[in-house]
Amino acid sequence: xxxxxxxxxxxxxxxxxxxxxxxxxxxxxxxxxxxxxxxxxxxxxxxxxxxxxxxxxxxxxxxxxxxxxxxxxxxxxxxxxxxxxxxxxxxxxxxxxxxxxxxxxxxxxxxxxxxxxxxxxxxxxxxxxxxxxxxxxxxxxxxxxxxxxxxxxxxxxxxxxxxxxxxxxxxxxxxxxxxxxxxxxxxxxxxxxxxxxxxxxxxxxxxxxxxxxxxxxxx
Amino acid sequence: xxxxxxxxxxxxxxxxxxxxxxxxxxxxxxxxxxxxxxxxxxxxxxxxxxxxxxxxxxxxxxxxxxxxxxxxxxxxxxxxxxxxxxxxxxxxxxxxxxxxxxxxxxxxxxxxxxxxxxxxxxxxxxxxxxxxxxxxxxxxxxxxxxxxxxxxxxxxxxxxxxxxxxxxxxxxxxxxxxxxxxxxxxxxxxxxxxxxxxxxxxxxxxxxxxxxxxxxxxxxxxxxxxxxxxxxxxxxxxxxxxxxxxxxxxxxxxxxxxxxxxxxxxxx
Numbered sequence: 001x002x003x004x005x006x007x008x009x010x011x012x013x014x015x016x017x018x019x020x021x022x023x024x025x026x027x028x029x030x031x032x033x034x035x036x037x038x039x040x041x042x043x044x045x046x047x048x049x050x051x052x053x054x055x056x057x058x059x060x061x062x063x064x065x066x067x068x069x070x071x072x073x074x075x076x077x078x079x080x081x082x083x084x085x086x087x088x089x090x091x092x093x094x095x096x097x098x099x100x101x102x103x104x105x106x107x108x109x110x111x112x113x114x115x116x117x118x119x120x121x122x123x124x125x126x127x128x129x130x131x132x133x134x135x136x137x138x139x140x141x142x143x144x145x146x147x148x149x150x151x152x153x154x155x156x157x158x159x160x161x162x163x164x165x166x167x168x169x170x171x172x173x174x175x176x177x178x179x180x181x182x183x184x185x186x187x188x189x190x191x192x193x194x195x196x197x198x199x200x201x202x203x204x205x206x207x208x209x210x211x212x213x214x215x216x217x218x219x
Numbered sequence: 220x221x222x223x224x225x226x227x228x229x230x231x232x233x234x235x236x237x238x239x240x241x242x243x244x245x246x247x248x249x250x251x252x253x254x255x256x257x258x259x260x261x262x263x264x265x266x267x268x269x270x271x272x273x274x275x276x277x278x279x280x281x282x283x284x285x286x287x288x289x290x291x292x293x294x295x296x297x298x299x300x301x302x303x304x305x306x307x308x309x310x311x312x313x314x315x316x317x318x319x320x321x322x323x324x325x326x327x328x329x330x331x332x333x334x335x336x337x338x339x340x341x342x343x344x345x346x347x348x349x350x351x352x353x354x355x356x357x358x359x360x361x362x363x364x365x366x367x368x369x370x371x372x373x374x375x376x377x378x379x380x381x382x383x384x385x386x387x388x389x390x391x392x393x394x395x396x397x398x399x400x401x402x403x404x405x406x407x408x409x410x411x412x413x414x415x416x417x418x419x420x421x422x423x424x425x426x427x428x429x430x431x432x433x434x435x436x437x438x439x440x441x442x443x444x445x446x447x448x449x450x451x452x453x454x455x456x457x458x459x460x461x462x463x464x465x466x467x468x469x470x471x472x473x474x475x476x477x478x479x480x481x482x483x484x485x486x487x
Contacts, residue, residue: 119284120331124345124397125320127313134348138335216335216377 005177006186012173013194020169021198024159027091029152032098039103041132044110054103061100067161069093074165090162098155105147109140142213149206153199160195170194233260234295235400235432236322241280241290241307250276251287252456258401260295261430265437265447265464269479273456274436278403281434282325283316294322297400323401324394328409330386332378338365338389339374342396350397357396364392368422384415391422402426404435420446440483444468452476 042054061069074089084092113136121131163172171191178187234257241254251273258264266274279285281292287307294303303322305315333341339361346357365371368388378386387407394402404423408416420442427433427446437443443450443464450467452460452475460473471477 114331116327116329116331117333119325120327120333122284123282123320123325123327124393125317125349126345127317130348134344135333142335217379 002181002183002186005181005183006190009174009177009187009190010194012177013170013190016168016170016173017194017198020162020167020172021156021159021195024087024090024094024162024167024169025152025156028094028159029098029155031091031095032155033102033148035095035099036102036106039099040106040110043103043107058100058103061097062104066093066097066158067164069097070161070165086162086165086167089165090159090167094155094159094162097158098151101151102148105144105151106140109144110136112143113139142217145206145210145213149202149209153202156198156202157195160191234258234293235260235262235297236281236295237291237293238277238281239291239293241277241287241292243276243280243285243287243289250456251280254290254453254456254458256434256451258432258434261432262449263427263433263435263447265435265443265450266453267437267440267443267450267479268453268459272453274451274453275405277453278325278405278434278436281319281401282323282403283319284325286311286316292319294319294400297322300400322399323403324397324399325403325405326387326390326394326407328406330378330383330390330410332386332389332393334378337375337377338370338381341378341389342393345393345397361392361396364395365389368392382415383411384418387411387415387419388422391419391426395426400432402431402433404433404437406436406438408437408439438483440468440480452479454479 039054039057042050043058045051045054070090070093073093074084074086077084110132117135117139118128118131121135122128126134159169160171162169163175166172174187174191178184181187236256236258238254238256241251241256243249243251254273254277256264256277266277268274276285280287289308291304291306291308293305294300296302300322303318305311305319333344336344339358342361342364343354343357346352346360347354362371362374365374368391370385370388370392373381373385373389378389381389387410391407407423408419411419416439420439423433423435424442424446435443435447445464447464449461450464451458452467452471452473454475460467460471460476467476468480471480
């Protein structure tokens with residue numbers, strides 16, 4: 001075992017996390033959430049055309065592998081003249097993916113708010129959009145934090161797939177050091193450790209958010 | 220507080236609301252048939268009847284939570300609002316429904332307070348967000364109203380921290396804060412433990428004495444007789460009998476009313 005190499009590899013791995021994994025995760029999750037809200041509202045719309053588009057989108061995203069989605073965008077699109085760099089490709093693919101999964105979570109959370117809350121909003125004079133924003137979504141947010149946290153934590157790990165479309169992130173750095181040093185076991189375990197630490201931090205953050213949102217619920 | 224400050228100058232029979240020929244069906248199931256209602260300023264009308272009689276649907280129609288298939292609702296002009304006439308037979312758009320909701324406020328059987336807002340925020344949400352009144356003024360109003368129903372110290376509590384009776388009193392204050400022409404109560408005490416009913420009925424009674432115009436769907440016949448000027452008995456989607464409270468409840472003319480009143484009094 002080359003302990004010096006192992007110790008010195010943590011630097012590039014953490015750099016990969018800070019400049020690759022984490023920003024990729026944050027950007028994709030933020031865009032994905034906005035997309036998910038739009039798709040959830042489309043699916044809840046009485047307009048069959050809108051809800052049909054929403055259902056189709058969710059079905060395609062959930063019914064195809066994320067790796068295939070990445071490859072279609074990065075390696076496939078150039079053949080019809082759309083050439084994207086690794087980073088935009090990765091962000092588009094991950095955002096679309098989060099959008100599909102989170103849309104179902106948000107839709108279910110909105111449906112879980114009792115109908116009487118909409119009515120109470122209407123009776124004090126609110127329009128549907130106003131009641132949605134002021135009354136329904138804040139309550140849906142509380143319900144959707146645990147499942148959205150799952151999506152978020154999965155996303156952190158899924159970003160390792162971006163190494164396959166040449167995005168410089170945590171796992172790609174690990175692969176490169178492993179390739180020239182031949183320390184495969186050590187480097188991949190180190191990469192696993194860094195992912196795990198990131199996810200531990202996120203789990204702690206999740207508990208804090210849940211606690212804050214639970215302040216208006218009986219215990 | 221009282222909406223009838225200037226009632227001395229108003230004609231005695233000034234109508235707050237006139238509803239004509241309200242009708243509604245879900246498929247082949249007729250829930251309302253030719254319902255007429257007249258509510259004068261300061262009048263308290265109690266809607267009674269067995270469950271499924273359509274009384275709640277009538278109430279919800281007045282607030283646009285249900286849209287009847289046919290009929291008209293006309294609100295008389297208020298202190299700062301013109302007459303509003305809505306024909307449900309024609310297409311009723313968002314604007315009409317919004318105008319309708321502007322005139323009345325609803326108190327729900329299950330309170331329907333906003334669980335993520337404190338008591339104070341529940342009350343000022345409508346005045347500030349919808350009516351665009353100055354926040355400080357809305358807060359001062361809310362505090363005064365809370366004081367009146369004995370809940371001044373619950374201003375910053377969340378709904379889950381309150382008993383059912385307290386939540387319903389907040390529900391009533393939330394409706395009052397909108398300064399509506401008409402207050403609508405949908406079985407306001409049905410979800411309450413028996414020992415809490417009195418508090419809520421007490422508040423409603425005070426509002427009646429102050430001159431608020433109200434429609435109350437209720438099973439509390441003793442209360443209806445005590446507070447209501449007029450009682451409307453509904454069954455099967457039609458008005459079976461109506462008249463002064465004492466008459467309808469003590470000496471009903473119709474067989475169906477007699478049966479209903481007798482059965483309910485036996486239960487008590």
